[in-house]
Amino acid sequence: MTEIQGADRTNFDAFCGYHQTWAGQPDPLLTRTGPGTPCGEFLRRYWHPVFIAGELGDQPKLIKILGEELVLFRDRSGRYGLVHKHCPHRRASLEYGRCENRGIRCCYHGWLFDIDGTVLDLPGEPENSRSATNVKSKMRLGAYPVREYRGLLFAYLGPASETPEFPIYDTFEIPEMVMTPYAAPFECNWIQVLDAIVDPVHTAFLHHSQFSDGFGVLGEIEFYHRDRIRFLGTATRRVRDNVWVRVNELILPNFTQSGAAFATDGSRVKYFGRSAFTRWVVPVDDHRCIAYAWGNFGDRGDPMEWNTPEGMQIIEQGELIDRTYEEKQASPGDVEAVEGMGRISDHEKEYLVSGDRGVVMYRTQIKKLCRSLQRGKPPPQPGDLGEGVIPTYGSDTVIRCQEEAGTDDAEVLRDINARVMDTIFAGDALDGAARDHEIIRGLKTIA
Numbered sequence: 018m019t020e021i022q023g024a025d026r027t028n029f030d031a032f033c034g035y036h037q038t039w040a041g042q043p044d045p046l047l048t049r050t051g052p053g054t055p056c057g058e059f060l061r062r063y064w065h066p067v068f069i070a071g072e073l074g075d076q077p078k079l080i081k082i083l084g085e086e087l088v089l090f091r092d093r094s095g096r097y098g099l100v101h102k103h104c105p106h107r108r109a110s111l112e113y114g115r116c117e118n119r120g121i122r123c124c125y126h127g128w129l130f131d132i133d134g135t136v137l138d139l140p141g142e143p144e145n146s147r148s149a150t151n152v153k154s155k156m157r158l159g160a161y162p163v164r165e166y167r168g169l170l171f172a173y174l175g176p177a178s179e180t181p182e183f184p185i186y187d188t189f190e191i192p193e194m195v196m197t198p199y200a201a202p203f204e205c206n207w208i209q210v211l212d213a214i215v216d217p218v219h220t221a222f223l224h225h226s227q228f229s230d231g232f233g234v235l236g237e238i239e240f241y242h243r244d245r246i247r248f249l250g251t252a253t254r255r256v257r258d259n260v261w262v263r264v265n266e267l268i269l270p271n272f273t274q275s276g277a278a279f280a281t282d283g284s285r286v287k288y289f290g291r292s293a294f295t296r297w298v299v300p301v302d303d304h305r306c307i308a309y310a311w312g313n314f315g316d317r318g319d320p321m322e323w324n325t326p327e328g329m330q331i332i333e334q335g336e337l338i339d340r341t342y343e344e345k346q347a348s349p350g351d352v353e354a355v356e357g358m359g360r361i362s363d364h365e366k367e368y369l370v371s372g373d374r375g376v377v378m379y380r381t382q383i384k385k386l387c388r389s390l391q392r393g394k395p396p397p398q399p400g401d402l403g404e405g406v407i408p409t410y411g412s413d414t415v416i417r418c419q420e421e422a423g424t425d426d427a428e429v430l431r432d433i434n435a436r437v438m439d440t441i442f443a444g445d446a447l448d449g450a451a452r453d454h455e456i457i458r459g460l461k462t463i464a
């Protein structure tokens with residue numbers, strides 16, 4: 018590409034517009050997710066949610082994940098299948114296929130495929146003929162394993178021989194938590210959406226008017242990188258006589274949690290309240306992604322009255338999705354912030370500062386893991402983070418602590434943050450209710 022005359026990346030003089038019109042480039046290692054790309058390969062080593070089970074009817078559904086067009090279906094015996102779009106015979110689309118007791122039948126010449134891609138029947142060929150036998154023994158339709166968990170359908174798109182264990186996180190099994198699946202589409206690259214979870218600074222500016230006044234305080238920001246694939250961004254804020262520690266969490270490649278959306282404003286004491294959402298940011302292709310999640314409701318999550326489609330949109334994006342342009346301008350949410358960057362942001366033109374440390378940390382690690390995989394080293398799995406159920410940290414804790422005249426309150430906040438995080442980390446040795454109990458007991462001793 019020929020750069021225009023006058024373009025100068027280093028010229029930031031007043032009124033430097035003329036010099037800043039050079040075209041930046043997205044980071045290809047982070048943004049390209051199709052088959053065969055380094056990041057696409059990395060993402061293909063993990064389970065991802067790909068659809069909401071309750072929205073899959075009797076007909077097959079054409080979906081796109083990681084740049085692949087795929088057909089999702091449930092056969093009449095209730096088994097889920099996820100297969101390549103095109104029939105391997107003469108390429109008809111299986112979205113027009115028919116779900117049978119066992120597998121899916123192509124509409125064109127009636128070939129029948131099992132959920133693992135095995136060819137079960139070629140009705141146009143004489144039975145036991147050489148060609149029928151050859152097809153059945155040598156050829157399979159491209160297929161991926163699917164499993165349902167609490168109303169979300171998860172798939173693994175990597176090599177079958179490397180299928181990882183399906184990870185079970187602690188927040189999948191909190192007693193009495195009502196978990197409602199939702200899907201939120203974004204018309205932009207997945208990295209733009211993922212960035213926000215390790216960016217506690219944006220909350221104070223983008224969300225200050227959407228949830229509560231407490232969100233509008235920047236507070237003390239801290240970042241943590243643990244166990245190779247876990248990243249945390251904490252914001253510790255003073256809310257009158259309380260100190261509120263909010264923990265945002267990312268487990269690579271794309272699992273995210275935070276604190277509550279409505280149930281915490283820092284005004285009431287709370288110990289280890291859990292995330293409003295348990296969520297994955299899944300690339301559709303390089304220009305679109307979908308956040309698949311459960312909204313979490315109950316005593317440890319958000320109030321049941323927000324268990325509505327609108328409530329979940331607000332939890333996900335800070336605002337309702339379907340709004341006029343004027344409404345969006347007046348009160349932008351996450352979707353406006355990240356889609357406004359364009360379909361794929363020009364990372365080369367970003368100017369990162371200390372508040373972006375979390376973003377830099379996790380992007381660097383993704384790129385490192387992509388390169389290692391290119392050299393043949395499989396990436397770490399969430400299952401490496403714990404035996405059995407995997408502990409997670411996304412949470413809110415609000416501790417009573419009056420501001421004292423003559424003390425450096427920022428230092429007090431940093432000290433409380435460190436003690437809260439140490440207490441949460443110390444719970445790793447335990448599981449489930451015992452872990453929660455121990456963390457809450459420890460948090461109550463901090464003041």
Ligand code: FES
Nearest residue numbers: 104106107123126
């Ligand atoms: S194209 Fe599918 S059976 Fe012929």
Ligand SMILES: [Fe+2]
Nearest residue numbers: 213223224351
């Ligand atoms: Fe946000």
